[in-house]
Amino acid sequence: MQYDAVVLAGGESSGELRKIAPYDNEALIIIGKYPMIYYIYHALRQSALVDRIVVSGPVDSLRSLLPRDDRLYFVPGGENAVASFKQAADFLKEQGIGENLLILPADIPFITAEAIDDFIGRSQETEAEFYYSITRREVNEEKFPGVKRTYVKLQDGVFTGGNLFILRSQAIDRVLDLACQLVQRRKNPIAMGKLFGLGLVFKYLFGRLSIAMVEKRFQEMMGIRGRAIISPYAEVGVDVDKPSDLELAHRYLSDVRF
Numbered sequence: 001m002q003y004d005a006v007v008l009a010g011g012e013s014s015g016e017l018r019k020i021a022p023y024d025n026e027a028l029i030i031i032g033k034y035p036m037i038y039y040i041y042h043a044l045r046q047s048a049l050v051d052r053i054v055v056s057g058p059v060d061s062l063r064s065l066l067p068r069d070d071r072l073y074f075v076p077g078g079e080n081a082v083a084s085f086k087q088a089a090d091f092l093k094e095q096g097i098g099e100n101l102l103i104l105p106a107d108i109p110f111i112t113a114e115a116i117d118d119f120i121g122r123s124q125e126t127e128a129e130f131y132y133s134i135t136r137r138e139v140n141e142e143k144f145p146g147v148k149r150t151y152v153k154l155q156d157g158v159f160t161g162g163n164l165f166i167l168r169s170q171a172i173d174r175v176l177d178l179a180c181q182l183v184q185r186r187k188n189p190i191a192m193g194k195l196f197g198l199g200l201v202f203k204y205l206f207g208r209l210s211i212a213m214v215e216k217r218f219q220e221m222m223g224i225r226g227r228a229i230i231s232p233y234a235e236v237g238v239d240v241d242k243p244s245d246l247e248l249a250h251r252y253l254s255d256v257r258f
Helices: 015-020 036-046 059-066 083-095 113-123 137-145 169-185 188-198 198-205 211-222 243-254
Strands: 001-010 050-056 070-075 101-103 131-137 152-154 157-168 226-230
Touching: 001 036, 001 083, 001 198, 036 059, 036 113, 050 083, 050 157, 059 070, 070 083, 083 101, 083 169, 101 169, 101 243, 113 131, 113 157, 131 137, 131 211, 137 157, 157 169, 157 226, 169 211, 198 211, 211 226
Parallel strands: 001 050, 001 101, 050 070, 131 226
Antiparallel strands: 101 157, 131 157, 152 157
16 A cells, blocks of 8 residues: 655744854755655655655755656645645645545654554554554653653653654545644643533543543544554654754764664
């Protein structure tokens, strides 16, 4: 089974990152010998499960950094990740979209083909329309000691959100609708609570929330099945969005050669 990959490369660098890496776009930041976007592209191309790659972001800059590739396409990025994904999805619809989309951001230079293939393989063990990767704190800290991530304590363990997603093409429109609502409400905790249900929020606050509960609520809201995939690869759960992350990337990737 082949997957089309969508790389969201439209994000601007944070003010903190720009102080030490003067690039407007995170995907363009040089780490070791290569721009950040190249690490993601290389991992995708090393995967036997990925066919076409669509990169959504500053087209001219990105095209100049990546190799010529008949299965690599570029579309302009949007004002946020949701808009950037819509640009890519619309393009793929015009080209004849496949059944399976792998979605990932451009700020995960640690990612590997092995981690991608493992995530895809685990997703194929369950039936759903949407898959979201998560990683355990102990996995991240063993691989990258001292890494700073935001963790959530659930009944199943302590997790951080991962950076790989799978979406079945028939569910795109429904997921986009919810994603737009999340973006609109992201700075309003009360509005977010209303969207997901205050019962879920209270269960989290009292340590009674589980992965299964979140999956059930997702299906109630969306009318589609969502599944969390626990990845054993820390590379899935660590991105570069602050200076300490960039320092970590330089430390681990400075000697990489493709």
